[in-house]
Amino acid sequence: MTDHQETATVPAAREAGGTPIVVVDDVHHSFGSGAQAVHALRGVSFEVRRGELTALKGRSGSGKTTLLNLVGGLDTPTSGRISVDGTDLATLGEPDLLALRRDRIGFVFQSFGLIPVLTAAENVGVPMRLRRMPAKEREERARTLLALVGLADHAEQRPGELSGGQQQRVAVARALANDPDLIIADEPTGQLDSETGRSIMELLRAVVRSESVTILVATHDPNLIELADRVVELRDGRLVERPPAP
Numbered sequence: 001m002t003d004h005q006e007t008a009t010v011p012a013a014r015e016a017g018g019t020p021i022v023v024v025d026d027v028h029h030s031f032g033s034g035a036q037a038v039h040a041l042r043g044v045s046f047e048v049r050r051g052e053l054t055a056l057k058g059r060s061g062s063g064k065t066t067l068l069n070l071v072g073g074l075d076t077p078t079s080g081r082i083s084v085d086g087t088d089l090a091t092l093g094e095p096d097l098l099a100l101r102r103d104r105i106g107f108v109f110q111s112f113g114l115i116p117v118l119t120a121a122e123n124v125g126v127p128m129r130l131r132r133m134p135a136k137e138r139e140e141r142a143r144t145l146l147a148l149v150g151l152a153d154h155a156e157q158r159p160g161e162l163s164g165g166q167q168q169r170v171a172v173a174r175a176l177a178n179d180p181d182l183i184i185a186d187e188p189t190g191q192l193d194s195e196t197g198r199s200i201m202e203l204l205r206a207v208v209r210s211e212s213v214t215i216l217v218a219t220h221d222p223n224l225i226e227l228a229d230r231v232v233e234l235r236d237g238r239l240v241e242r243p244p245a246p
């Protein structure tokens, strides 16, 4: 862990005085019931501070994806509370959750999730289309974002014509399309070689500053964790507590 990092226990975050954009409070989540139930999260509490890159680390099966899905409003916790930007997700109906996911949160996945028949620019334009942004404005913003991620010359290429790293750059541009407050990234470097993976993390690091966005990224790659401002570690569905940084 580098000097600037802290572990995101709730008291540490409060002491440091940052405003939280995500508050996870005693969240439990199980899949199935009875003897077959899998308790993926067993009482997790932490905060994600605005304007920071928080890494969520933990071995395979520790509950990272489950937690990201809950924070992104893709699933509802079995118990406990999650708020994003001051709104308790439990108070939102499906249309409001949909609007939150569309307008306030950008998602980046391990498998890129691009639409193969669309060009890079059209893929970046998809979230803006869903918001009914006029075509000209949409195209201009898609090009600006592709330039931001270093793909100005690749706007007309389809995903199959791009490398894995380039595809993930398109996905990062798409996640930024609606100017979100928060980006949730689940193992964004999992399908990339280590050098390309590091360049994607450096890109995420850069957009935290340039686009004033907050990022919560799950990864079990120790090399990538050092680029985070703050690290949250899950083990068997529980947060690993560490003493506060000196």
Ligand SMILES: Nc1ncnc2c1ncn2[C@@H]1O[C@H](COP(=O)(O)OP(=O)(O)OP(=O)(O)O)[C@@H](O)[C@H]1O
Binding pocket: 031, 032, 038, 039, 040, 058, 059, 060, 061, 062, 063, 064, 065, 066, 067, 220
């Ligand atoms: N839909 C589901 N139904 C049943 N069990 C599930 C489901 N999704 C996840 N689990 C279980 O919950 C636990 C946590 O899984 P999760 O995918 O959140 O872990 P992870 O840390 O993201 O792992 P990985 O790094 O492999 O993606 C695991 O035991 C997993 O098998």
